Structures are given as C-alpha cells and as structure tokens.
Amino acid sequence: MSTHILGQRRTSWVGVSRKRVEDPRLLVGGGRYTDDFDLPGALEVAFVRSAVPHARITSIDVDAAKALPGVHAVYTAADLDRLGLGELACKWVYGDQRSRSQPVLARDVVRFVGEPVAAVVADDRYIAEDAAELVWVDYESLEVVVDVAAALAPGAPVLHPGWGDNVMVRATFGDGDFATAEAQADVVLRESFRTHRHTAVPMEGRGAVAMIDPLSGALTVYTSNQAPHRAKTNLAEYLNWPEHRIRVVAPDVGGGFGVKDRAAVEEVLVAVLATQLGRPIKWIEDRREHFFSTNHARQQAHEVEVAVRRDGRIIALHDRFTADYGAYASTAVGVGPPLLAGEMLPGPYDIPNYRAELEVVVTNKVPSGGFRGFGMQQATFVMERLMDRIAAELELDPADVRRRNFVGRDAFPYTSGSGARYDSGDYEAALDRALALADYDGWRERQREARAAGRLIGIGISSLVEATGEGPSREHGEYGWEVSGYENVAVRMDPEGGVTIVMGISPQGQGHQTVFAQVCADELGIHPDDITVVQGDTATTPYAVAGAIGSRGATLGGAAVIGASRKVRGQLARMAAHMLEASPDDIELAGGKAFVRGSEHLGMDIATVASAILLARDLPEGLEPSLDERVLYDPTHLAYSFGTHVTVVEVDPDTGRFEYLRYVIVYDCGRVINPMIVEGQLVGGLAHGLGGAVLE
Amino acid sequence: MTPETSEQQLDVTVTVNGRQRSARVPSRMLLSDFLRHELGLYGTRVGCEHGVCGACTVLMDGAPARACLVFAAQADNAEIRTVEGLANGADGLTPLQAAFQEEHALQCGFCTPGMLMTLTEFLEDNPGPVTDQEVREAIAGNLCRCTGYQNIVRAVVRVAGGRDEDGAAR
Numbered sequence: 001m002s003t004h005i006l007g008q009r010r011t012s013w014v015g016v017s018r019k020r021v022e023d024p025r026l027l028v029g030g031g032r033y034t035d036d037f038d039l040p041g042a043l044e045v046a047f048v049r050s051a052v053p054h055a056r057i058t059s060i061d062v063d064a065a066k067a068l069p070g071v072h073a074v075y076t077a078a079d080l081d082r083l084g085l086g087e088l089a090c091k092w093v094y095g096d097q098r099s100r101s102q103p104v105l106a107r108d109v110v111r112f113v114g115e116p117v118a119a120v121v122a123d124d125r126y127i128a129e130d131a132a133e134l135v136w137v138d139y140e141s142l143e144v145v146v147d148v149a150a151a152l153a154p155g156a157p158v159l160h161p162g163w164g165d166n167v168m169v170r171a172t173f174g175d176g177d178f179a180t181a182e183a184q185a186d187v188v189l190r191e192s193f194r195t196h197r198h199t200a201v202p203m204e205g206r207g208a209v210a211m212i213d214p215l216s217g218a219l220t221v222y223t224s225n226q227a228p229h230r231a232k233t234n235l236a237e238y239l240n241w242p243e244h245r246i247r248v249v250a251p252d253v254g255g256g257f258g259v260k261d262r263a264a265v266e267e268v269l270v271a272v273l274a275t276q277l278g279r280p281i282k283w284i285e286d287r288r289e290h291f292f293s294t295n296h297a298r299q300q301a302h303e304v305e306v307a308v309r310r311d312g313r314i315i316a317l318h319d320r321f322t323a324d325y326g327a328y329a330s331t332a333v334g335v336g337p338p339l340l341a342g343e344m345l346p347g348p349y350d351i352p353n354y355r356a357e358l359e360v361v362v363t364n365k366v367p368s369g370g371f372r373g374f375g376m377q378q379a380t381f382v383m384e385r386l387m388d389r390i391a392a393e394l395e396l397d398p399a400d401v402r403r404r405n406f407v408g409r410d411a412f413p414y415t416s417g418s419g420a421r422y423d424s425g426d427y428e429a430a431l432d433r434a435l436a437l438a439d440y441d442g443w444r445e446r447q448r449e450a451r452a453a454g455r456l457i458g459i460g461i462s463s464l465v466e467a468t469g470e471g472p473s474r475e476h477g478e479y480g481w482e483v484s485g486y487e488n489v490a491v492r493m494d495p496e497g498g499v500t501i502v503m504g505i506s507p508q509g510q511g512h513q514t515v516f517a518q519v520c521a522d523e524l525g526i527h528p529d530d531i532t533v534v535q536g537d538t539a540t541t542p543y544a545v546a547g548a549i550g551s552r553g554a555t556l557g558g559a560a561v562i563g564a565s566r567k568v569r570g571q572l573a574r575m576a577a578h579m580l581e582a583s584p585d586d587i588e589l590a591g592g593k594a595f596v597r598g599s600e601h602l603g604m605d606i607a608t609v610a611s612a613i614l615l616a617r618d619l620p621e622g623l624e625p626s627l628d629e630r631v632l633y634d635p636t637h638l639a640y641s642f643g644t645h646v647t648v649v650e651v652d653p654d655t656g657r658f659e660y661l662r663y664v665i666v667y668d669c670g671r672v673i674n675p676m677i678v679e680g681q682l683v684g685g686l687a688h689g690l691g692g693a694v695l696e
Numbered sequence: 697m698t699p700e701t702s703e704q705q706l707d708v709t710v711t712v713n714g715r716q717r718s719a720r721v722p723s724r725m726l727l728s729d730f731l732r733h734e735l736g737l738y739g740t741r742v743g744c745e746h747g748v749c750g751a752c753t754v755l756m757d758g759a760p761a762r763a764c765l766v767f768a769a770q771a772d773n774a775e776i777r778t779v780e781g782l783a784n785g786a787d788g789l790t791p792l793q794a795a796f797q798e799e800h801a802l803q804c805g806f807c808t809p810g811m812l813m814t815l816t817e818f819l820e821d822n823p824g825p826v827t828d829q830e831v832r833e834a835i836a837g838n839l840c841r842c843t844g845y846q847n848i849v850r851a852v853v854r855v856a857g858g859r860d861e862d863g864a865a866r
Contacts, residue, residue, distance in 0.1 A: 020800065028780065204741070
C-alpha cells in the first residue's frame with residue numbers, strides 16, 4: 001500500500017481490499033441483533049393478524065386472551081383511540097396521492113391478510129402467541145380485490161371509503177409525441193411485460209425493543225432498522241413524545257434491503273406499549289408474519305408501444321403501466337418505486353419521444369414499498385426485454401440494437417426523456433467490455449452449433465443506469481417526500497492521534513466501519529486501524545434521516561467523511577506549521593507523521609500535534625483547540641452509475657432445468673473504495689435478481 | 697422468562713461447548729430459545745423457526761441440527777456445539793473463520809454462525825480438498841441473503857485446499 005513517488009512516501013487506503021473490521025466479532029457469534037437484547041422485566045408482543053384479505057370487523061373479543069395467566073395487556077384500535085393516537089402518517093405523498101396513512105391496528109376494516117388487528121403483551125412470546133389464538137375477531141367478509149384488473153373493473157369494490165375508485169395516484173413521465181413518431185416508423189411493436197411481487201426477505205426479520213430508560217427517562221428503542229434517526233422522528237411525531245427524549249439504536253442489523261427504512265406500524269406500537277405499561281417491550285417478528293407484514297415490492301404491468309426505424313433506432317416509446325401496490329402505500333416511501341421506474345425507464349438510451357403513464361392501484365394485498373433498486377429493476381427489465389424484442393423482430397444483433405440507441409459518451413451531462421439529468425457515463429464501453437469478457441462472439445458460434453444439436457443455449461444482455469447518491473434535499477420537496485437527503489458526519493481526533501467518526505447513516509452489512517476508516521485514513525495520513533466508526537445510535541450520532549437507502553452510503557457518507565477529515569487536517573496543518581515554523585501549505589500528513597514537504601525526517605508524530613492542539617497551551621493566533629469537525633453533505637444532484645450484464649444459460653428442453661454457463665458484470669460505480677466489498681455487493685445484488693427471475 | 701402457567705416443567709442437563717449446564721425448562725421451549733435467552737449464547741440465530749433457513753444450525757452429538765426444531769428437553773444429555781465454541785479463545789479465529797474473513801464470506805453476519813456450524817461438520821467429515829459443487833451441496837440448507845454464496849464457497853475451498861472438478865489442485 002506504500003508507493004514512492006518522487007522520493008515522497010504516499011500511502012493510499014482507498015482502492016485497497018482491506019479486510020473487514022466487523023468480521024472477527026461476527027464470526028465468533030458476537031453479533032448483537034435486536035432479539036439479543038434481553039432487558040430485565042421485558043414483556044413480549046405477539047400480533048393478532050387478519051387471516052382474511054378484505055372484511056369488516058364486527059367485533060373483537062379479548063376477554064379470554066386477557067384472562068390467560070402471563071398476559072399483561074391486549075391492545076386494539078379502541079385503545080389507540082383512547083390514547084388519542086391515530087393512523088401512522090405516510091411521509092411521501094406524491095401529488096394528490098390518496099393513501100396518506102396506515103392504521104396501526106385495524107379498526108373497522110381489514111384490507112390484507114396479515115394486517116395487525118390486536119397486540120397481545122405477555123411474559124414471553126410463547127404465552128403471547130397462546131393468548132393471540134384466544135382473541136376472537138368477528139369478520140364479515142367483503143368482496144376481495146385480487147389484482148389490478150379486478151381493482152379497476154366497473155363496479156369493483158372500493159377499498160378505501162371516499163376514494164370513489166381504487167387508484168391511489170396517477171403520474172406521467174416525459175412528453176413524447178408517439179402518434180406523430182408512429183407515422184414515421186418502419187416498425188411499431190406492442191409488448192406486455194410483467195414483474196411479479198417480490199420482497200427482500202433479509203435473514204433477520206424486523207423487530208423492536210422499547211423501554212423508558214431508567215437513567216435518562218428517554219423512550220429508548222432498539223430496532224432492526226436502516227434509518228434510526230428517521231425512526232426517532234417518526235416516533236416523536238406519532239406518539240407526540242418530545243423528540244429530544246427519544247433515543248433509537250440500530251444494533252447489528254441482519255440485512256435491510258429497503259424494508260427496514262422507517263418505524264412501521266408494529267415498531268410504533270411497541271413504543272406506545274412501553275410508554276403505557278412501564279416495562280420494556282419486545283417484538284420480534286417470525287418469518288411467517290414477515291411474509292405478510294413487511295412490505296412487498298415490484299409488482300407492475302407494462303403495456304409498451306415502441307416506434308422503431310429499420311436499423312433498430314427507437315424514435316418513440318410510450319408505456320402505460322400499473323403498480324399493484326397492496327392495501328396501503330409504504331408509510332416511508334409512498335409510491336416512490338413506481339415513480340422511479342417511470343423516471344428511469346429510458347435507462348442508458350436516448351429516447352427522442354418518451355412518455356409513460358402510471359396508475360398505482362390498491363388491492364387486498366400487503367402494502368408495497370422499497371426493495372433494492374427501488375423501481376429500477378422493473379424499468380431495466382422492460383427496456384432490456386424491449387431491446388431484445390426489437391432485435392428479434394428486425395433480425396438484428398441485440399448488442400447492436402443497444403449500441404444504436406445508447407446515449408453517446410460525449411453527450412453528458414444528459415437529460416433523459418423523463419427529465420432525469422445524468423451526470424456522466426460511457427454505456428457503449430461497458431457493453432463492449434462485457435461482451436468481450438463473456439466471449440460473446442464465441443458463444444454465438446457455440447449457440448448455433450448447440451441449436452443444431454438440439455440443445456437450448458440463450459445469451460442475455462442487460463444494460464442499465466442506476467440512480468445513486470440519494471439525494472438533493474430540496475428536490476425531495478418537489479415530489480412530496482418529507483425526508484432530507486444529506487449525510488451528517490463528525491470526525492474527531494483525540495490526544496493520541498486516534499480518530500472517532502460519528503455518522504448519521506448506519507449499516508446492515510455493507511462494511512461501513514471498514515470503508516469509511518479507509519477514506520479518512522487517506523485524508524489524515526494515519527492508519528485505518530487508528531480510526532473507529534460509530535453509527536446506529538441517535539444519542540451519539542449526528543442527525544441524518546435518509547438512512548442506508550438509495551445507494552448513498554459511500555457516495556454521500558464518504559463525501560461527508562472527506563469533508564470533515566479535511567477540516568481536521570486543516571487544524572493539524574496549522575498547528576504543525578506553528579510547531580515547525582513553516583507555512584501550513586507546506587505541511588504534509590502521511591504515515592502517521594506531520595512534516596514539511598521534503599523534510600520528512602524532521603517531522604513529528606501526528607499524535608504530538610494533536611495533543612498540542614488539545615492541550616491548548618501554545619496555539620497559533622486564531623486557532624481554536626478543536627479537532628472535532630463536522631460536515632453536512634447535501635448533494636446537488638444524483639450520481640448515475642451504469643453497467644452491463646451478459647449471461648449464457650443452457651436450458652434442458654425436457655426438464656426445464658437451467659444452468660448458468662457464464663455470467664459477466666461490468667459496472668462503473670465511480671471510485672472504488674474497497675474492491676472486495678464492491679464485488680460482494682454486486683454478487684449479492686445479482687443473487688437477489690437471479691432469485692427473483694426464478695421466483696426464488 | 698418463567699411464566700406462571702400450568703405448563704409442564706422439565707429438568708434438562710446438556711453439555712454446551714464442553715460445559716455442563718442444568719436447567720428447568722418449559723416442555724415446549726425450543727433449543728434455540730434455551731441457548732440464546734437462558735444460557736446467553738446469542739450466536740445461534742433464529743431466521744425462520746421452520747427449519748428452512750439454517751441460521752439456527754448447531755452441532756448436536758456431532759451432527760448438524762436445527763435448534764429451532766428441537767425442544768430444549770430433547771437435548772437432555774446431549775453434547776451441543778455452538779458458534780461460540782469454535783474459536784480458539786485467545787488465539788483468535790479458526791482457519792475456517794479466518795478464511796471467511798479473507799474471502800469476504802459474510803456481510804450482515806446473521807447467517808454466518810449457522811454456516812460455520814454446518815461447514816465445521818462438513819470439513820471434519822471431509823478432510824482434504826473439496827470442490828465447489830461439494831461445498832454448494834453442503835450449504836444447500838443454509839440461506840444467505842447478502843453474499844450470493846460465491847465467497848462462502850471460495851472460503852471453504854480455500855481452507856480445505858481446493859481442487860477443481862478434474863481433481864487438479866488449485
């Protein structure tokens with residue numbers, strides 16, 4: 001990791017596959033996830049959930065449940081009414097979107113299998129589940145809306161009184177004129193594409209442990225969550241509890257992938273119970289309830305028409321699509337995913353006339369929300385299938401069709417047909433590299449031979465653009481998302497020259513504690529082993545609510561770490577200059593030392609400089625004795641990464657069993673901090689995609 | 697966690713990681729809950745309570761067992777090894793654990809203890825080099841939602857001394 005450049009030693013940790021500092025503890029069973037917190041006197045919650053998809057609740061009898069020894073309370077919507085608590089507000093309301101809240105406990109109607117109806121609090125989960133079985137709910141079945149067609153059919157039952165119909169919201173993207181372009185096309189294709197309902201299923205489900213801290217009096221909630229600061233704000237708002245007396249801690253989190261991005265209805269109820277019962281309250285979902293309560297995602301249907309020239313160039317694209325969204329919109333991200341799908345449909349292509357119309361539809365299913373990719377899988381799937389359909393129709397090579405439609409490498413910054421502003425990209429280079437690595441020409445030859453012999457080999461190409469670094473706070477206001485997009489980081493050096501970084505964002509396996517130390521180490525000229533990254537606890541970390549979503553950790557968290565580190569560096573340079581009687585501009589920090597450029601042997605330990613600042617005995621004029629610097633980084637625009645996947649698959653014509661003969665990913669994600677971790681993320685994401693493709 | 701019910705209580709004596717533990721447990725208490733909440737050995741994870749995901753895998757009398765499908769009472773007189781019993785104490789990580797770190801075979805870490813227990817028994821039963829396919833079959837009952845498995849396979853092949861499908865050494 002050390003290179004000599006012109007006689008000076010420079011050490012760089014960015015770009016190094018540093019082994020993860022998180023691993024030793026996790027490998028010996030030392031991980032501490034939400035269920036591992038056993039607080040003295042804690043009670044456990046089991047939910048009574050609807051077993052029917054659509055029904056009116058005519059009565060709830062909790063007497064038998066309450067009478068069971070070991071049961072402390074059974075809550076229904078009536079109890080929430082009594083406490084003056086209402087529904088949980090949706091924090092992303094787009095336009096005139098009609099789903100603006102979700103019941104914490106169902107009151108009069110249940111709208112999906114799994115909807116919480118009552119919460120039993122008992123000495124332990126075993127008794128709580130026994131008691132949950134004793135809660136008798138009388139349901140009067142209502143007609144069920146199973147899909148978009150049923151929801152939009154004339155005379156369909158209206159799931160939400162007052163809506164008039166089952167459309168949650170409509171949106172349009174682009175203003176392409178398909179009709180005019182259609183007349184000029186050589187070919188017009190009309191295709192239907194469907195993406196199925198899919199969800200994240202992290203290995204650790206959701207959960208929360210809430211209590212009133214005996215020392216501080218703060219409502220303290222340990223929860224498996226991607227955004228603890230956001231959960232804190234959600235809880236303060238719902239409970240009407242002063243936010244400065246709430247602490248949320250995300251301990252080790254066993255995967256998030258977009259479904260743990262807020263305090264959802266169960267988490268807020270756990271907090272309510274803790275404040276009401278005066279005991280720590282624990283709720284850990286089991287896998288079965290996870291499947292019908294943690295948000296679903298991705299279910300869309302696209303009706304696409306595309307006008308194409310004979311050489312494969314698209315001159316217009318029109319998409320009418322629907323999202324089967326379930327009974328409510330995610331209280332965290334509303335209808336964000338289908339909105340992003342409409343915005344990103346053009347992908348890496350220059351589509352002269354793009355227009356899409358979206359209807360988000362309610363159905364009697366689990367509410368939808370985010371899941372890794374957040375709408376971009378649907379967009380990529382539709383566009384890439386369309387490219388292949390065009391190629392098949394025109395008897396062109398699918399790679400050539402893509403090339404003919406790519407945004408050119410000299411066209412950046414580029415505004416897509418939907419108005420998205422791409423900052424940079426070279427889509428053709430990624431495609432060419434992927435095809436070369438996959439030996440595309442060789443496989444086309446082998447494919448021909450195989451087909452002649454009765455074997456089925458397919459070659460798939462998928463080029464994509466990914467919006468990352470979510471996102472500019474002021475833009476969130478434009479589409480109704482009540483969340484800021486900045487990252488907030490403080491870098492603090494101690495008298496020993498060691499560093500603590502505190503960050504608003506927190507991890508669920510991405511290796512933050514390893515990579516952010518690498519970034520800081522380069523800025524301060526110290527070793528990453530001398531840097532500790534602290535995350536997850538709202539009491540000790542600076543406020544940033546977006547959390548680990550939208551591929552923003554390395555981009556925005558990293559930028560904030562750099563900014564704060566540079567401020568500390570400035571302080572050290574000024575002090576070292578004072579101590580070495582030099583100009584701050586001539587000070588270098590490297591290898592744990594501060595020295596005048598060219599005179600490394602006359603330098604001093606950074607620790608010596610740090611200690612001198614913090615002792616504050618002999619400071620240069622105007623220098624504050626501070627090595628505690630904070631940066632709040634709010635991006636001005638999104639960052640668009642891109643790439644191409646190429647795969648070769650053989651399918652057995654008799655059994656349908658398939659095998660991947662080759663899989664290549666070429667991806668430009670910008671400057672790689674830790675190659676090993678980036679590869680891990682790409683392969684893990686691929687597993688989600690492949691799993692989805694074959695219904696897991 | 698002692699409920700005031702009429703539920704049957706049973707005395708169990710079980711050796712966990714070489715240490716004998718005795719307790720009085722409700723008849724239906726799962727081994728996973730016993731290990732985690734009664735003995736404070738939280739390394740054994742619970743991912744599904746269906747026996748599908750493998751996160752709760754422990755070694756019971758030498759064989760992999762789903763702690764979520766075993767009652768604590770069934771473990772009476774059994775020898776249990778959990779992830780906490782693998783490492784060499786002050787010496788650090790076992791070769792398998794070190795290989796996991798070398799190859800980036802864990803991200804969130806939730807499936808990792810179950811993987812390690814399954815693989816510990818696999819390696820003990822299969823000394824010497826192993827192929828990718830053999831490792832994939834060995835972990836077929838352990839789900840991971842983060843890594844995509846590729847690095848887990850690499851770690852095991854590496855620690856066992858890998859050979860490719862033709863038997864040649866790696």
